[in-house]
Amino acid sequence: MRAIGLYEHGTPEVLHTVDLPQPRPGRGELRIRVQAAAVNPTDTVLRSGQRDLSGQPLPLVPGMDVAGVLEEIGPGTDTGLRIGDAVMGIVVPRGSHGAYSEQLVLPAESVTAAPRGSGPVEASTLPMNGLTARLALDTLGLDPGSVLAVTGAAGAMGGYAVQLAKADGLTVVADASETDEELVAALGADAVLPRGADFAAHVLERFPEGVDGAVDGAMLHEAVVPAVRQDGTVITIRGYDESSERGVRFQPVLVVDYARERQKLDTLRQQAEDGVVSLRVASSLPAEQAAEAHRRLEAGGVRGRLVLTF
Template sequence: MRAVGVTEFGGPDALRVLDVPAEPLGPGQVRVRVTAAAVNPTDTYVRNGTYAGRDPVQEFPYVPGMDVAGELAEIGPGAQTELEVGDPVMAIVLPTGAHGGYREDLVLPVGSVARAPKHAGDAEAATLPMNGLTARLALDLMALQPGQVLAVTGAAGAFGGYVVQLAKAEGLTVVADASEADEQLVRELGADVVVRRGDDVAARIREHYPQGVDGLADGSVQDERVLPAVRDGGVVTTVRGYRGDGQRGVRVQPVMVRQVAEDGAALDRLRQQAEQGVVTLRVARTFPAEQAAQAHRLLQGGGIRGRLVLTF
């Protein structure tokens, strides 16, 4: 079974095509024939060894990848699903050892798999599960009400873009950051107010909302630098585990997508919203799986809008 992973930790060139055993299909699981796998920043941490200590599998190879799309190949005993073999699907993957999205055959919990959006290619469908579920969880944890104000940093990225679009669909007012080059994109995603990105983004947000915003989704991982943008008693969601400074009653909630990795209903709701045009599936570029190193180098260079996707 072909996969792309590492047999030693390192930079992009550590990635190589591997031959890995097929995974056995157990109760409550399905097998997906993978044709597309999105490349996310978290994949680089699997590749370079940052996550090695938390992985229960302590031996090589390690295969990155949290987002895939392809075809449902097999349904295990007791797997409750309306899907049928041959259906186009998308899925979220929690990588452990050789079990990661960069492989052409994956066994997954049935709750981690949903039908792919109609009229979306496999590469497009592969961009939705992980970042979409993370954005959905961030909004659920903040529990803002229609009419309240949400700030989003990293709004041009995959997570930030989904937060903007899902928040607007729920009646929130959105202020988002962007570089000059990305301002039009962020406005098209639905932001009501766009401020220039940077270390002083909190001050720029306060210029528009002097009392502070009700909530903030920190997609650019600025941590303590964005706290001043939020009103006393407001809420911040973070994607790298930051928990705040405990001041002004601001609640800082880390978002861990693992908590919802088997929430099939939430994943299917994202599928529906993609079909309705509520969220936009953005592919920056595709690469054959054999060129994964090139994709990682491009990702690390920054400035990518949309997702890079490996194809099998």
């Protein structure tokens, strides 16, 4: 089968078409014919070598989001899905097991039906970022009526955090550049404030006692702390966990903790069907143009997800 992988870390040009054996599902697993795989910052981190992946078999195949058609059910697998169903899933990449593949075997708990009314390109944008946002909010555990700050709100994970927080009954204050203000407001943010290092100061103008918690998709880290009330929590990505002031705690989240939370993924599917969350696609490209997708993502300014098609 065809996949997009790399034998050495580097610039986007290290991504090439590779030929791999077709995987077969074992007990508790499903095989998906992949039609679309979203491109995420975690993929560029893997490709560029910012994470130590020594010891993993080559080629490395990136990708954490897929959508396609269920083609095979492993023996003894408990699933309500049927062969031929349109599905989406979250991938925990390791070695040559990654989403940029024509065929992929996943645990049944990592797969659910694709949202009705969406194609595979749209469906592939939901699992990883949607589950990351869900995990962030579940970790905070804020009560309805609490105030949440979201940085990086125009991005995929940040946008889902805004929408899911509103569905949870939270008041949301979010950041945006001038060109993204309309987008972030349309996602449901109650207050849209200028992005950047001064975000906390702008938050305190609206909420002098600070917000109850924050989801820091923009990785402002210490710069967002003044906006959070004493003993509050800032959810971080990419493992950031440092000491802070006034008892404010940094709490990193890793979506792999929700990679087998099928019910939570299926709830996201339902919320997409109900219009609670938006499936945002920047553009789609043939899988062979993965290098170009990585270049575009790293150049910045992408709103919605770039998606590779097979």
